[in-house]
Amino acid sequence: MSLPGPEAQAATYSWELNQKRAVSLLLAGSVSGLLGFLFAGILGIHNYYSGGFQQLWAHNKTFTLENNFMGEPFPSGHNYCPQTVSELVHDHQSAEGKLFFGFGLLAAICILASWYPAHLRNVYVGDKVAVCGCCGPTWQNMRQFCPSIGLFLVTCIPTVPPANRHFGEHFTVLLHTAGAIMMVGGYGLCEIVTLRHACARRKDSPRGPILKPGEWRVRAALIGLSLCSGVAFQVCGFLSPKSVDSLGTDSCADVWVVPSKIDFEYVLQKPGGDHLALAVHISQAIADKEKLLLDTAHGPCLLLKTLEYWFEVSAGLFMVGSHLAIWWYCPERRLELPEQLPELAKREPSFVRCAPGHRIWIKGVGGAGQAFRLDYCVILTFGLT
Numbered sequence: 001m002s003l004p005g006p007e008a009q010a011a012t013y014s015w016e017l018n019q020k021r022a023v024s025l026l027l028a029g030s031v032s033g034l035l036g037f038l039f040a041g042i043l044g045i046h047n048y049y050s051g052g053f054q055q056l057w058a059h060n061k062t063f064t065l066e067n068n069f070m071g072e073p074f075p076s077g078h079n080y081c082p083q084t085v086s087e088l089v090h091d092h093q094s095a096e097g098k099l100f101f102g103f104g105l106l107a108a109i110c111i112l113a114s115w116y117p118a119h120l121r122n123v124y125v126g127d128k129v130a131v132c133g134c135c136g137p138t139w140q141n142m143r144q145f146c147p148s149i150g151l152f153l154v155t156c157i158p159t160v161p162p163a164n165r166h167f168g169e170h171f172t173v174l175l176h177t178a179g180a181i182m183m184v185g186g187y188g189l190c191e192i193v194t195l196r197h198a199c200a201r202r203k204d205s206p207r208g209p210i211l212k213p214g215e216w217r218v219r220a221a222l223i224g225l226s227l228c229s230g231v232a233f234q235v236c237g238f239l240s241p242k243s244v245d246s247l248g249t250d251s252c253a254d255v256w257v258v259p260s261k262i263d264f265e266y267v268l269q270k271p272g273g274d275h276l277a278l279a280v281h282i283s284q285a286i287a288d289k290e291k292l293l294l295d296t297a298h299g300p301c302l303l304l305k306t307l308e309y310w311f312e313v314s315a316g317l318f319m320v321g322s323h324l325a326i327w328w329y330c331p332e333r334r335l336e337l338p339e340q341l342p343e344l345a346k347r348e349p350s351f352v353r354c355a356p357g358h359r360i361w362i363k364g365v366g367g368a369g370q371a372f373r374l375d376y377c378v379i380l381t382f383g384l385t
Helices: 006-048 095-114 139-156 167-202 215-239 261-268 276-288 300-329
Strands: 255-257 292-295 347-353 359-362 370-373 378-384
Touching: 006 095, 006 300, 095 139, 139 167, 167 215, 167 300, 215 300, 261 276, 276 292
Parallel strands: none
Antiparallel strands: 255 292, 347 378, 359 370
């Protein structure tokens, strides 16, 4: 049996390189997404327990209570708790905003560039399985583009706290929410379809992904937990009461108010300390009609906000865990490229001798061939040997 030629070796190497690239980019994107959601969760705790984790490590259950815009401690006795991860990282100048934006954008780019749905056997469902049955995009293309584009939207379109949203902000929130649905919900549907086709393959069907023993259970559990966390996140958001604009109400929600001139004068006349910075902040809010935080949520409202925040973090972490499970079980992960690159096909010169002024037919030029008048005695041509 003769060894394959340089062209066959190069084709084999190119195919294996594409598979290796898909595996590597999938791992890089999954780890980046894991770090993005993990850092968001950790910094959320850090910001709530003002003063850092040193107090928790020292088994000190007390924490530093922050002040409201009047320079006084929050009457509720609790620091501000963000309702969503997006609210926590909306400021790209903050530490949490920089970390989430960097890792989230890197994850979206790596997963989008990997094209892993078309290269890994444990997710490949074929390019003829359409979403609508007979028309529309295929599930393979949906898996390739939908989650990555959703992560792009979530990362690049931040959302401000609900109290200060105007028309433009509400529009960006809609796009941000659409991105989150594409990222978690779209990926979840694609994974469910993939696992369903894997079950069909077990029944002697020639099509469908090839899974290893135990892989189906692990991936089904991860995507189930991700979707359940996403649904719970939406339920908690629906049940959470809206913020109020005055103290003394029966609501346990956050209190956001537009400062008044009385508040401005009160801060300037407070004894002790320099309250000029607070007065400037209040005067700017009065001019912009911007609401500032007067009191934070407590009781059931704080519990719902905390659950909503952590359900969103869990949905992202379980979704990333599903990507890591695909990487772990795919057979292409153990693919090894050859130690040497395939040899190039040699291109050696050949000569055509002729008399000056004669015509010669050159095939492949101008259709079937074309006559050229030769003004030189020797023409240098190249061909594969």
